[in-house]
Amino acid sequence: MSSVLTETTSRAGASSEVVANDFSLQVATANGSGSQTANSVLMRSIFRMGVPVSGKNLFPSNIQGLPTWFTIRANKDGYIARKRDLDVLVCMNPETADDDVREARAGAFVVYEKKLGLENPGRKRDDLTYYAVPFSELVVKITSAPEHAKLRKLIVNMVYVGVVADLMGIDLEETEKAIAKQLKGKPKAIDLNITAARLGLDYAKANFPSKIPFRVERMNATQGKIIIEGNAAAALGCVFGGATVCAWYPITPSSSLCESFIDFCDDLRIDPVTKKKNVTIIQAEDEIASIGIVLGAAWAGARSFTSTSGPGISLMSEFIGLGYYAEIPAVIFDIQRVGPSTGLPTRTMQGDILLCYFNSHGDTKHPVLFPASPEECFTMAQEAFDLAEQLQCPIFVLSDLDLGMNTWMSDAFPYPTSPLKRGKVLDADAIAKLKGGWGRYKDVDGDGIPYRTLPGTPNAYAAYFTRGSGHDEKAQYTEKPQDWVNNVNRIARKFDTARTMVPKPEIQDPFHAPAGILAYGTSHYGSTEARDKLAKDFGVQLDYCRLRALPINAEAADWMRRHDRIYVVEQNRDAQLVTILRDEFPELATRFVPVKQYNGLPLDATTVIEGVLGDRDQQKQKRTA
Amino acid sequence: MSAQPPAPSPAPAAPKTNHIGLPKADYEGAKSTLCLGCGHDVITKQIINALYEMGLEPHKVAKFSGIGCSSKTPAYFLNRAWGFNGVHGRMPSTATGALVANPTLHGIGVSGDGDTASIGIGQFVHVVRRNLPLVYIIEDNGVYGLTKGQFSATADIGAKQKGGAVNDFIPIDCCSLAIELGGTFVARSFSGDMKQLQLILEAAIAHKGTAIIDVISPCVTFNDHEGSTKSYKYSKEHDTPVHEVGFVPFFEETLAEIPAGDSKEVAFPDGSVLKFRGVGRDYDPTDKEKALKTIHESHGKQEILTGILYVDPSKPTFSELLGATGESLTSLPLEKVRPGREALEEIMESLR
Numbered sequence: 001m002s003s004v005l006t007e008t009t010s011r012a013g014a015s016s017e018v019v020a021n022d023f024s025l026q027v028a029t030a031n032g033s034g035s036q037t038a039n040s041v042l043m044r045s046i047f048r049m050g051v052p053v054s055g056k057n058l059f060p061s062n063i064q065g066l067p068t069w070f071t072i073r074a075n076k077d078g079y080i081a082r083k084r085d086l087d088v089l090v091c092m093n094p095e096t097a098d099d100d101v102r103e104a105r106a107g108a109f110v111v112y113e114k115k116l117g118l119e120n121p122g123r124k125r126d127d128l129t130y131y132a133v134p135f136s137e138l139v140v141k142i143t144s145a146p147e148h149a150k151l152r153k154l155i156v157n158m159v160y161v162g163v164v165a166d167l168m169g170i171d172l173e174e175t176e177k178a179i180a181k182q183l184k185g186k187p188k189a190i191d192l193n194i195t196a197a198r199l200g201l202d203y204a205k206a207n208f209p210s211k212i213p214f215r216v217e218r219m220n221a222t223q224g225k226i227i228i229e230g231n232a233a234a235a236l237g238c239v240f241g242g243a244t245v246c247a248w249y250p251i252t253p254s255s256s257l258c259e260s261f262i263d264f265c266d267d268l269r270i271d272p273v274t275k276k277k278n279v280t281i282i283q284a285e286d287e288i289a290s291i292g293i294v295l296g297a298a299w300a301g302a303r304s305f306t307s308t309s310g311p312g313i314s315l316m317s318e319f320i321g322l323g324y325y326a327e328i329p330a331v332i333f334d335i336q337r338v339g340p341s342t343g344l345p346t347r348t349m350q351g352d353i354l355l356c357y358f359n360s361h362g363d364t365k366h367p368v369l370f371p372a373s374p375e376e377c378f379t380m381a382q383e384a385f386d387l388a389e390q391l392q393c394p395i396f397v398l399s400d401l402d403l404g405m406n407t408w409m410s411d412a413f414p415y416p417t418s419p420l421k422r423g424k425v426l427d428a429d430a431i432a433k434l435k436g437g438w439g440r441y442k443d444v445d446g447d448g449i450p451y452r453t454l455p456g457t458p459n460a461y462a463a464y465f466t467r468g469s470g471h472d473e474k475a476q477y478t479e480k481p482q483d484w485v486n487n488v489n490r491i492a493r494k495f496d497t498a499r500t501m502v503p504k505p506e507i508q509d510p511f512h513a514p515a516g517i518l519a520y521g522t523s524h525y526g527s528t529e530a531r532d533k534l535a536k537d538f539g540v541q542l543d544y545c546r547l548r549a550l551p552i553n554a555e556a557a558d559w560m561r562r563h564d565r566i567y568v569v570e571q572n573r574d575a576q577l578v579t580i581l582r583d584e585f586p587e588l589a590t591r592f593v594p595v596k597q598y599n600g601l602p603l604d605a606t607t608v609i610e611g612v613l614g615d616r617d618q619q620k621q622k623r624t625a
Numbered sequence: 626m627s628a629q630p631p632a633p634s635p636a637p638a639a640p641k642t643n644h645i646g647l648p649k650a651d652y653e654g655a656k657s658t659l660c661l662g663c664g665h666d667v668i669t670k671q672i673i674n675a676l677y678e679m680g681l682e683p684h685k686v687a688k689f690s691g692i693g694c695s696s697k698t699p700a701y702f703l704n705r706a707w708g709f710n711g712v713h714g715r716m717p718s719t720a721t722g723a724l725v726a727n728p729t730l731h732g733i734g735v736s737g738d739g740d741t742a743s744i745g746i747g748q749f750v751h752v753v754r755r756n757l758p759l760v761y762i763i764e765d766n767g768v769y770g771l772t773k774g775q776f777s778a779t780a781d782i783g784a785k786q787k788g789g790a791v792n793d794f795i796p797i798d799c800c801s802l803a804i805e806l807g808g809t810f811v812a813r814s815f816s817g818d819m820k821q822l823q824l825i826l827e828a829a830i831a832h833k834g835t836a837i838i839d840v841i842s843p844c845v846t847f848n849d850h851e852g853s854t855k856s857y858k859y860s861k862e863h864d865t866p867v868h869e870v871g872f873v874p875f876f877e878e879t880l881a882e883i884p885a886g887d888s889k890e891v892a893f894p895d896g897s898v899l900k901f902r903g904v905g906r907d908y909d910p911t912d913k914e915k916a917l918k919t920i921h922e923s924h925g926k927q928e929i930l931t932g933i934l935y936v937d938p939s940k941p942t943f944s945e946l947l948g949a950t951g952e953s954l955t956s957l958p959l960e961k962v963r964p965g966r967e968a969l970e971e972i973m974e975s976l977r
Contacts, residue, residue, distance in 0.1 A: 267968075271950055271961070276948055277950065278949075279962075288715060289715070291718075295722060296711075297954075300722070301956060322712055412973040455723065460683075466710065
């Protein structure tokens with residue numbers, strides 16, 4: 001499809017028109033050069049000025065040397081999806097500077113390391129505005145002490161923060177506060193970094209009378225909000241959701257979830273009396289052992305979880321089938337990345353929908369939750385434990401690299417007020433009353449969910465034998481055809497019960513339009529921005545449904561039935577959710593129009609707009625033909 | 626968890642009971658479906674005897690297994706305990722999860738040579754490294770029974786399959802491997818030596834870390850022929866005990882079987898004592914280097930060394946290394962697992 005629109009039309013740059021709080025800025029550096037602190041400070045400075053902001057780190061699968069880009073989007077209306085076109089570039093990386101400039105949109109502003117010579121004859125583009133800053137010379141001034149020489153590579157990053165602050169109107173006081181927060185407890189580092197930021201600011205003041213017309217102006221849209229990565233938010237959800245066993249194996253982009261859990265537990269899960277831990281966290285030898293530990297712990301009655309990414313789910317699949325069939329609770333976070341195989345391990349994708357929903361061999365289906373924000377990572381982690389124990393089955397929480405590892409502005413998390421829902425567990429007294437009448441896999445309540453006991457329950461009738469092979473209501477081994485059918489049919493009934501319990505969709509039907517966008521997870525941001533722009537700029541009114549879980553519940557099904565053209569936005573090649581929707585709603589199959597992005601980058605609104613307009617053009621042509 | 630006694634069994638004429646007052650019937654399980662004469666059934670019987678003698682409360686035992694003939698056997702003992710028959714080669718991970726979740730449980734794991742040394746070698750290695758409190762029994766017959774007689778990774782070099790194929794690959798010796806990995810209780814026994822096996826099992830139950838017991842357990846259907854090095858006849862002929870084992874559990878005071886004198890003793894933290902009496906060779910089960918050397922030498926001499934090959938009760942267990950409270954994590958009250966409102970507010974403030 002050819003590009004049907006550009007994001008920035010006759011905006012600032014072409015004229016001297018000032019644009020307040022609406023821009024996208026990208027910093028290009030080399031991986032491992034220590035730019036992360038500077039980029040976080042820059043983002044937080046804008047946040048502290050009350051402007052909605054998001055930060056996305058595009059990094060390589062490498063520790064040091066390969067290029068990395070950090071993109072900040074500030075937007076007064078709260079749009080925080082990635083933008084295709086950049087307004088301001090900070091070029092610090094000689095390896096990528098030429099490409100960065102070549103790909104810049106006409107009218108963009110380029111702050112660069114003077115040594116790179118980007119304005120030399122033959123290289124300079126006439127349609128860009130350049131600011132050459134001798135960063136490497138400047139930084140020597142404040143790191144002349146021998147003990148500082150090694151820090152130059154790091155400190156130089158804070159100099160560009162100062163330059164950008166001056167050029168774009170960021171209050172340096174907020175930058176200084178952001179530095180103090182970022183480097184809390186390291187007074188010397190704070191001083192040196194503040195000096196660096198001032199150095200940049202002063203240089204820009206003295207040398208660049210003409211500023212960048214994209215301005216940061218104070219507003220009040222971030223009051224009370226926080227900045228956090230989705231993985232840290234999910235880890236907090238596990239802490240407050242009462243998880244007591246965690247087993248994991250390192251994998252990008254998931255590792256920071258369990259590492260955050262370790263950090264939080266070091267503070268929050270120490271028994272006040274014994275000073276010992278009331279949690280157990282195991283870095284296992286691989287993902288197979290991780291899920292084995294999780295299932296063993298959950299079988300014994302602990303709230304347990306693991307976190308991984310697509311390759312880890314593949315390794316876990318046999319055990320997950322056992323968890324499904326033996327009916328053992330487990331919470332599995334999948335922080336999706338680009339696959340198959342090693343794929344692009346540091347890029348984002350919504351690629352594991354089918355892998356998780358149908359995970360394992362035989363007839364299997366699992367509830368899958370789709371958090372779309374750090375706040376949902378926090379709340380859905382807690383819901384996942386409740387659901388796992390209530391439904392006695394593995395529950396997937398599908399986040400992705402964009403949500404898990406990038407920094408997001410979020411409302412502060414609400415303190416959980418409901419008790420932990422531990423599901424149908426019989427204690428010794430209950431078993432004593434039932435005598436021999438208890439059957440581990442008996443559907444007493446008609447919802448498909450049986451009752452279980454926990455090892456150690458002091459009653460002679462409480463114990464049972466858990467196996468992945470054929471079993472009857474009493475958990476006895478059986479190969480009888482009817483026993484098998486009865487059991488798997490009951491588990492299917494349980495899945496219908498799950499349908500009524502998983503999180504309901506977010507529905508926004510402002511237009512009661514005949515068509516709508518359906519999205520999930522991080523596709524929310526590009527989709528909702530696109531919906532607003534389609535209405536405002538193209539007169540195309542669309543309703544919106546954000547799916548928050550599988551299986552599809554009645555609310556989402558009703559919404560789909562109400563809309564005769566449904567744009568399903570996903571970040572994968574094969575329209576994986578559409579595959580599920582067409583299977584479960586064959587009568588609606590022709591309504592679903594896949595809108596996809598699968599280049600490893602977070603979804604942008606333009607992709608959605610192009611998808612919708614392209615389809616409408618086709619429809620029109622069909623009608624006229 | 627309280628030590629409330631389980632529901633009493635019908636007892637017409639005061640049957641013989643163990644030191645916690647339970648009859649042996651309370652330690653039995655379902656009827657075995659293995660082949661008649663299977664070595665595994667003998668091991669099951671000795672497990673029942675050992676659990677009974679040690680007086681474990683049945684409801685406080687958790688049984689774990691992987692997949693294979695061996696892994697079916699937890700159904701054949703201790704009906705009153707919970708059992709978890711998991712996936713092939715992954716018994717150690719399910720046991721790890723359950724036993725860290727509830728450290729008050731006694732874990733008994735049963736695996737086979739394929740389940741441990743072939744598909745499960747990774748989990749075997751790591752559970753030994755961690756010293757998880759678990760009795761880990763390998764019912765070792767050198768072949769896959771349920772899939773009809775293929776070699777496993779413990780099959781000896783030159784051993785003949787029933788159909789005549791010869792194994793060309795070096796066997797994995799789970800005992801020397803476990804000792805290399807820092808195993809704290811490593812034993813080998815033979816299903817044909819019931820007395821030794823029971824004593825080793827009792828000592829393993831008293832041991833607080835991982836107790837690895839590789840039990841040569843002939844497969845009467847697929848590996849009991851001429852040319853097999855895991856047949857009953859071959860095993861009986863090559864069984865070479867390194868010592869006579871005696872065991873005095875903490876709740877007993879005397880030991881009848883082994884007279885005092887030239888025996889070596891190893892004390893367990895709970896007060897139980899292991900005694901060893903030499904049988905014509907100088908073997909010290911607390912000397913790691915020498916134990917490994919002796920085992921390696923035995924391979925060339927076609928000896929199946931049996932006994933407690935190495936023991937060190939002093940090493941910290943996984944639970945101790947984790948710094949956990951030691952109490953069950955399965956049903957902690959809400960206030961222990963959900964930090965207070967102010968804790969969340971403090972975190973939120975740090976993120977503003």
